[in-house]
Amino acid sequence: MKNTFGNAISLTIFGESHGPAVGAVLDGLAAGLPVDEEAIAAAMDRRRARGDGLSTARTEADAVEFLSGVYQGHTTGTAITMMIRNLNTRSGDYAKTADLLRPGHADYTAHAKYEGWQDARGGGHFSGRITAASVAAGALCEEVLKGLGIRVYTHIAACAGVEDAPLSSAAGLVLPEPEPGHFALLDPTREAAMQQAIRTAGSEGDSVGGILETIVTGLPAGVGEPWFDSVESELAHLMFAIPACKGVEFGAGFGFAKLRGSQANDPFTMREGRIVTATNRNGGVNGGITNGMPVVFRTVLKPTPSIYKEQHTVDYTTKQDAALQIHGRHDPCIVPRAAVVQNTLAAFGLLDLLTVRYGTLAQKHGLPERRAGEEGM
Amino acid sequence: MKNTFGNAISLTIFGESHGPAVGAVLDGLAAGLPVDEEAIAAAMDRRRARGDGLSTARTEADAVEFLSGVYQGHTTGTAITMMIRNLNTRSGDYAKTADLLRPGHADYTAHAKYEGWQDARGGGHFSGRITAASVAAGALCEEVLKGLGIRVYTHIAACAGVEDAPLSSAAGLVLPEPEPGHFALLDPTREAAMQQAIRTAGSEGDSVGGILETIVTGLPAGVGEPWFDSVESELAHLMFAIPACKGVEFGAGFGFAKLRGSQANDPFTMREGRIVTATNRNGGVNGGITNGMPVVFRTVLKPTPSIYKEQHTVDYTTKQDAALQIHGRHDPCIVPRAAVVQNTLAAFGLLDLLTVRYGTLAQKHGLPERRAGEEGM
Amino acid sequence: MKNTFGNAISLTIFGESHGPAVGAVLDGLAAGLPVDEEAIAAAMDRRRARGDGLSTARTEADAVEFLSGVYQGHTTGTAITMMIRNLNTRSGDYAKTADLLRPGHADYTAHAKYEGWQDARGGGHFSGRITAASVAAGALCEEVLKGLGIRVYTHIAACAGVEDAPLSSAAGLVLPEPEPGHFALLDPTREAAMQQAIRTAGSEGDSVGGILETIVTGLPAGVGEPWFDSVESELAHLMFAIPACKGVEFGAGFGFAKLRGSQANDPFTMREGRIVTATNRNGGVNGGITNGMPVVFRTVLKPTPSIYKEQHTVDYTTKQDAALQIHGRHDPCIVPRAAVVQNTLAAFGLLDLLTVRYGTLAQKHGLPERRAGEEGM
């Protein structure tokens, strides 16, 4: 249903970049869950632009106002509405090029779909600004997961040609805490090189994309449904809602095309009385259902379409070819800011699938004890 | 909702590999659409195993019985139920290894989820057999799309290390008709090499995977919704319902990670009075919405997990490490058979999004005329 | 979604009166629930026509074939498909009056909606025959509820001018078991008079309707959602899917219009350490949520529209006024047969709401223990 997604819990997002506000309605959470406004603010902060040459000069306080569903610091069990006002808008920048369709953007498709009635200012409903709403809602879901012993962590696997350390080097899968003000990297020493590569692209009037990798630990085996509500279908559905996301892969992903079955299969083995797999090429999912190993997936984000280099395009009104020179404020790379978007949307999706299986009350009272041999990793 | 998917139209699939039948309920089609049983049978035939060393020796007549919703060769407008009996089942083969968890399969996750009550014979509900149901339903959707001037074509972009011709070589995007009895390839001369590579893997007791690419032409601009019902979210949700699918990418896909914005953006240009893009790296989708260019996406399918090589695993009952030697009938590669599964699921998804925008009646009476400048390619 | 309903579990129904089969897909049940085929057959039997002058002469064996989701007498946790073949069809009876729109039937609205492509034989998709599918699925849900200590019972509150004993006379709310071959009545001594009144109407070429009342005991307090998924919204949605149902009321229902608040409110009181209400005028539901008292609701079913008296109508083809004389086989009253339809649909709806709160696994493993003061009645 367009701006609403979910089975047992649902997320509705709304807003336009230069409208009064963006926001989210998160429905289906149990009553009595603590609402850690600081944790949510920290997530909002990781998404926020900084005006440091890496992200756009536009900064928003991004204060989350709870309109419903939270009382005395806890969920009430009803729909939770979070609103984030748009405070710092400069629509003038965009007016100059309103007729010139920006390549790689949704200008043309918005025209086709909304027949000219779209709020085009700042990208309108297609702006990355709307992800602020999903981050607020998803950050709350992430807190609920933490209470159930489930951790979700997203790092920048690659950006601007610089790669992070591979996941296998993450010692013992004790997932790092994101560091405020820093890129989400398994190997923090690579941040400087990555920042430099992004700045170089920006200084050349261009932009870059990258790959975000998410790891989820603590999930019990048996979550997700075969076919249409598989863990993969649910998470991919959400990930492709991230603007710029053009690909999603689980485990070995597109690398499977070059593997043989004997390499692709993860052998089962007993470890400390539990069934685990010796490798995790399937990314923690078999037949659409969690197998207790960490769920691992990657997305690719295309380079920011707003670049300062002159581009060829069409004037929508005159239907003439034209040259486009974009002004305004734009990130040369949104990958670092998108990490928290991916992380929180994943948290929402997994909480949804857990709730299908264990019911709303389990969000508050905990998952049932896992049976012997099925505790997962 | 688990085995049901869709917005304006819905697809419900059911069945187990060795149960009485598999089937599908397709709801939301307009009344009066011709039901071309031959076209559906041809699609079923493309999915079917052949016992030629490339696919399993199990063959099924795969006759589709319409239980409801079709009368005198046309849809009646009510739910269409298609049933395919399971006729050729040899459950004995599986009984021998019932306790030994097959790596890469859903044996363990089915245990965890269904607590031992699953019908494990032949993979049960996780068997590729269930895709017969989605092919039958999706083939009918594909016929409806054809009536609206929309073509969906899937080819084997790569399999067993052998690549098909790239899409750009498809002359003028007049999509080929699938040839009965042959691999879906843009360049048919590569079939022999691909078959040979698959046979080689099979003869070594191993299996291979590959990449399937789908191209859709004739879609008007303006279809799909931003955020949760984007064309990409809807199609990826469906593709990840294909067993073995571990990745989905649109347009340049994961290749975007190495491109700059100036390379990734598709410049708009006028061609014969219509707005088109000079390149199509975004795969026909901007902001989640069709832009009138062909929609292009790829999936990766992992190698068939059933291999004849001995594998390490665990005995679920005794919770002991064990060696597994699989017998029974198994494809060394399911990629060629999966092409029609991907094609028909894509047809379903696109018909769903079209119906959201244009209503049920438009399936029968046609899409409204496109406005000047928005006809797409 | 048209022929699918439900939140945590879903019911899809399909079929036409004279097509190959009717059936249902029931999805979302836990694995390992016993499937009591005799209990389902008994429910089917209560719905079945008998050729005794009270119901149509058409009788069907109504054997339920499980196509999926059941193995070795238990649910497997996957979608359960139940098919009932249509064996005894005499389409000739209807052909004679195909153009004459039958008053009170869906002939005209089917024409309008399906533009002439509907399968009109025997009422097609609008036939009460399709309720056989929902009875099969709902009877299984009723068995699951029984396993959780929840009983659903429907009696004929009034029919053909004859009333059953009022609910309050049901001693201690130990609900009776339906008696095979008999009307569902709290006071069995009234069956003869009710049968006679129905026969009288039939012998005069006319038909009668009535009121069905359902009582549900054993529900914990706290089930259902405020607003759109209230117990009342969910149950009414399902009840209005019963052909002929034109009204649904809870507790005192339309009688509330004549009560004052001091009469309408149910006073809370302690009884044996539990919070109960002294009266139950709200039918066990406050604010859309169960309060632990029995849920009580009534439906009204209009008289069967097929009557033998001559009626005024229109010839759809010639668009001329015309006289209609209906032949064929028709119940003078469907109320007694509809009792089991209502009962099983209610069971489905309540199992759905329970699963939202307690999760799929609770269907098998039981509801959590109720806290002191909230055990309900």
Added chain:
Amino acid sequence: MKNTFGNAISLTIFGESHGPAVGAVLDGLAAGLPVDEEAIAAAMDRRRARGDGLSTARTEADAVEFLSGVYQGHTTGTAITMMIRNLNTRSGDYAKTADLLRPGHADYTAHAKYEGWQDARGGGHFSGRITAASVAAGALCEEVLKGLGIRVYTHIAACAGVEDAPLSSAAGLVLPEPEPGHFALLDPTREAAMQQAIRTAGSEGDSVGGILETIVTGLPAGVGEPWFDSVESELAHLMFAIPACKGVEFGAGFGFAKLRGSQANDPFTMREGRIVTATNRNGGVNGGITNGMPVVFRTVLKPTPSIYKEQHTVDYTTKQDAALQIHGRHDPCIVPRAAVVQNTLAAFGLLDLLTVRYGTLAQKHGLPERRAGEEGM
């Protein structure tokens, strides 16, 4: 999904009586529809309490702030969020009786469901205050229907023992416009008596309920779906979301129990070249689908549970019987204010069903021309 409802369009409502705001997200509207803020304000005004002895002394400005989806006076095609701040809250009144469960209210069920975490102030999420959100959203839907030639009108059929003129006396079904500041009555001369009867009940510390009847004209035949998305199922689902609604009936409703088929059937007849029915006992719906006659349904609203008379109840904390004396501000009757709630929810539901059939674009560009013989009345 709890606080979200709809198929082709969706309505999400949120808020608590004494929280920061109530609001609605309305998704699925076409782009370019005029947003008549005055019409919406007029609907809000009809719902608002007035402090005239008939409704509570609490008055709210009820200004609707559009947070998204509206730009330059028109819909943009994206999710429309409407927020109404709660300005005038006096929580102190309620604190005194927080432990004493108010009979007829959701106090106890909220405790059971939300385990004590609910925001109980002023009824919290169960307060009639939340209907302000649905009125705002539904009033916009009503404007869209008007643009398609469809009118929805709700009058107070009965209240406090005083009845309005019957619908049949409404001359030629030219529906009256609601008069600001007056009860919605077909016969305005009865308002004084109705007001007096309500005041009498209030002055005795008691409350009254009533019956609201809605009439919809201009609907084409063929709208709605058989079974689960019947016009009756959809509208009843929405009506039971009105707090206090305990019954819904269509056409002759519960009166059908006393009619024979020959009386209940509406004979078809030709009138001015169109197929109509001579009577409309089925309320414009056959087989769940509109037949082109006015859709007519009634709801019953129970008396306001908040009364000033002393009542017997239980102290939730001490689990002791207790006497309850309610203070605070309460309507002796909410029926007059609920008329606009019912009217606007009905408008939402019908626009949803129309969009399923005709698509989103038809909201803006109009329904297709009706075919000869199917124009309805």
